[in-house]
Amino acid sequence: MSEGIDIGDFGENRTIRQSNRAKGDRFEFDKEFAELNRITLDLTYIVNQSPFGVFISKKELDDIAPLVVEKFKQLTAGEGDCRDGNIPMLGWLTLPDEIKADHIGEINKLAADFRKSIDVFVSLGIGGSYLGIEATFRALTHTYFNQLSRQQRGDIPEIYFLGQNLDPDFFRDTLDNLSGRRIGINVISKSGTTTETTIAFRLLRTLLEKASPRTASSLIVATTDRSKGALRTLANQKSYRTLIVPDNIGGRFSVLSDVGLFGLAVGGVDIAEFVAGFKHMKSRLANLEFWCNPAMVHAAVRYLAFKKGKRIEVIACNSTHIYQLARWMEQLFPESEGHKGYGMWVSPS
Structure with missing residues (x-):
């Protein structure tokens, strides 16, 4: 009769190996860990190499880059449509x-x-x-x-x-x-x-x-x-x-x-590690160099796709663990952008 599967100590089954992270007041990632676990933005089938023909050219992205950088500066300065009454709703940035x-x-x-x-x-x-x-x-x-x-x-x-x-x-x-x-x-x-x-x-x-x-x-x-x-x-x-x-x-x-x-x-x-992850990513997204800032590139791709008639962004998840993240994005993006008929619908898949 089978005795089942021994899953071992639950502490070994965590998604993130917390022992590899820095601790203490600074809440900073270990540099080696951060480099090994960097998130990438793959544009292979969006820029120039789509099997269905050119969708968004690198030139289009280069042309719009100055506008994206300018909007990023406005956001971090608290300018634009970001207020609830008299309160700038940008506390999440800092x-x-x-x-x-x-x-x-x-x-x-x-x-x-x-x-x-x-x-x-x-x-x-x-x-x-x-x-x-x-x-x-x-x-x-x-x-x-x-x-x-x-x-x-x-x-x-x-x-x-x-x-x-x-x-x-x-x-x-x-x-x-x-x-x-x-x-x-x-x-x-x-x-x-x-x-x-x-x-x-x-x-x-x-x-x-x-x-x-x-x-x-x-x-x-x-x-x-x-x-x-x-x-x-x-x-x-x-x-x-x-x-x-x-x-x-x-x-x-x-x-x-x-x-x-x-x-x-x-x-x-481990919420100290959680804060460390946010702080690390915030430092990466403070980069004003367009091609070094994945948030800017992603925003530009979505904007150009919308201008070309695309209305749905599919978030395909091959991991059960991150499917709920896609559901969060389903709310996060449309609720932030979906005003006056603009913005793309996000569809988890």
Whole structure:
């Protein structure tokens, strides 16, 4: 009779070998590791060599490069259509350099304390308050994470994501699976009035308060506005532990803020390494040389493709781990660009 497959120590099964990364206050990548794991932008079948004929020529890209560089400078200067009222929504551009080691330590301490008393962690959010967190978690953990034993998971609770839709079957089945187990909740909503998340939170909170009336408040962390909104008011009344949704960062860009860091830390992701990755990539994307900046080149290719009548960008994933990243992009790009009839639709495949 087969004894099954020995998957070994779960710590060896991580997507990123954390021992190869730098630690400490600087949050910097090891240079050798960074070079070996560099992301590339392959233009082979876009520039000049398409089997269907020339699609976008290198000359077209060279011609548009000065405009792209100029727009990049405007973006980093906070110019253009980037405001919500009077607030420039560009905090995500500088966030990697602003996160301090002591804040990472505080998040890790809260996460470690929180997961000690729970079997299951439920992240409640929608849109950017959900997609970025799940995409990161799925990319960096075991494909069948919740089916592993707690020991194999590194003493991490099971992780679930709710509040992103009102599918009654999915919600009921998830609640059936959580029945009789110790549940911890992180509800994420700046206003506290998002319909899907609010309904999911109300149901789970009611279950918690009925099962553990004395300890329910300690099993809820609210990530919300610093001073206002329905969730902030409730959190103050119920004495929930709270984290802050930044005023100058939109939900779809918020994964590196407390919005994403807490849930990822509870899920066992090394958030110091996560910050290091953002900081490293930010340094690469600060390059004003067009052909040395993959973000500029990608933007130019998408713009020229749109001008040539292309309306759909297919994100083909041959990895289960990064499929949720493509789903995040499905929201990230159209929500950022899809105004007044412009912008391409992103289709995960």
